[in-house]
Amino acid sequence: MKKLNLTKTSRNNFLTYGFVILFYIVLQSIAAGGHMSSMLKGQLVPICAYVVMAISLNLTVGVLGELSLGHAGFMSVGAFMGTTTAIALKSVVASPTLRLICALIVGAIFAGIVGFLVGIPVLRLNGDYLAIVTLAFGEIIKSIFNNLYLGLDSHGFHMSLLDNKLHMEPEGKLIIGGPMGIGGIQKIANFTVGFGLIMVCLIVIFNLVNSRAGRAIMAIRDNRIAAESVGIPITKYKMMAFVTSAAMAGAAGALFALNFSTFVANKFDFNTSILVLVFVVLGGLGNMLGSIVAAAALTILPEALRQFASYRMLVYAIVLILVMLIRNNPTIRSFFDRFRLSKKGGAEE
């Protein structure tokens, strides 16, 4: 049993856990000492949310090997459902942290269900259909939430696609206001819960990947025909990875939304999906630590570049190109590889 714990993958996993924990401790101590700029302080929760988005998309793109271009759609579902939960539970659950956790769970569940519904027709097919369907899905979700009105009164929830058709009691509260999004949110998201969410997602992903189900998922990525021939039900395992990934994106969306006093559906558009995909590609497919670093760095970068004012996005693009070039430069790679745990294991034997 002890030997199992010492394998290369477990060592890499613990390195990732250690890195995230260390980062959390350092940032918390800086914040406690009062040395943190308000810019960075405001970015802590979005960083957590984007890190979770990146590792969850990495599960779909890197581990399962399917391209999803609508990951922000799941984030949107999680954000709206999670925030609604947080508002609805305001009088029931007193502790804001507990309410936040409830919101994350509800966001994850709803996003997971939506992921399942999207997956039913698409994951049976082979090829790039998932990319096309998720691309459309992201836009559909955006349109739905832009036209959805949801109110709460003593009779429960009222839902309509027209604001004058809610039939609420006069004291009822409008939660989702169509194109106005959700307003008047109590900002209950905090860095510690965000850190907790990252750790939970990492544990789930690593444990999943290093189990029977994870092996099957990676087998489908490597060779679908061979996976079928050894008796692996393809659709089931594709669905498992995709729904897990969608649920995590939902939790990330709820965390992200509860950090702002107001947000609209347009926040979670195609650009957000592509941004998360950039984190994943930049960090390396299947490399969770890479995704985490890329998500954190690229979330801070636009804020840190504010001093360049109108050249901000230009510098951002140049940094992206430089990082890609450096990552693929053989000389620099071999230099860094010396510090990394060798990936091939006992291949030279």
Next chain:
Amino acid sequence: MSEQKKQRPVTRMVPVQSKAIVPERDADKSPILECHHLGIDFGGLTAVNDFNLMVGRTEIAGLIGPNGAGKTTIFNLLTKVYQPTRGSILLDGADTSKMTTEQVNRAGIARTFQNIRLFNNLSVEDNVKLGLHNHIGYGMWGGVFRLPKYWKEEAHAHDSAMELLKIFDMEHLANAQAGSLPYGAQRRLEIVRALATNPSLLLLDEPAAGMNPSETAELMDNIVRIRDLFQIAVMLIEHDMNLVMGICEGICVLNFGQVIAKGSPDEIKSNPVVIEAYLGKKDKKKKKKEANDG
């Protein structure tokens, strides 16, 4: 059920006298595989037509024929990569017409591929464990929460995988990446992975392709040894006549999707129809040559 799983590799490895190869030994038992009037059309092209075959419980059967004769198509029909247009396949007496590839594997057919299909980015051990996939008894949550069952089943899977790798002396390669293995080892790993699914019929698609004579000789020993250890039927496609004539007990010759001959190696060797399919008609060639000369 778990009791059965636990003993799986041990119970199946019953040594049997390999010298006493008698095709009649399976005569009193029902055949493991029966094909009746099997056929498939691709559009207007009939790739296989009226294919009838029976394979005994512990027989090593050979499927030979010139390139494009439809040999791999038959393997694809047996494993349900293609659905047959006509006819039926009975595996151990059960009709497989409603089954998918993955269900056929669970019912007992495992295969290797002509162009090697391994899970290249995974380790050798993981490749074998994927073969054991349906014999590992914990689900997604057992893995995510690392329940006691996970540790027990994974440790057991590790032992089974190592035992299977031992057949080909590959246990020292367990942690290597499958894609980084030399060609011969990749072929062997594919056979180990197929065996891990606990088949009753093993399909080998050109197992000796690209091997030198000494490797082929070793492979021949190994195929016979596998049959003896696991008491399974083996059906193989091969162009190497030394291998086919050396270990196959029954041979079926295909040409243009039709069975042209069936029988023991000696019968096949002297069958004029087979010789014609492989080498062409004697008279025709001579006539052509004469015509050219003249």
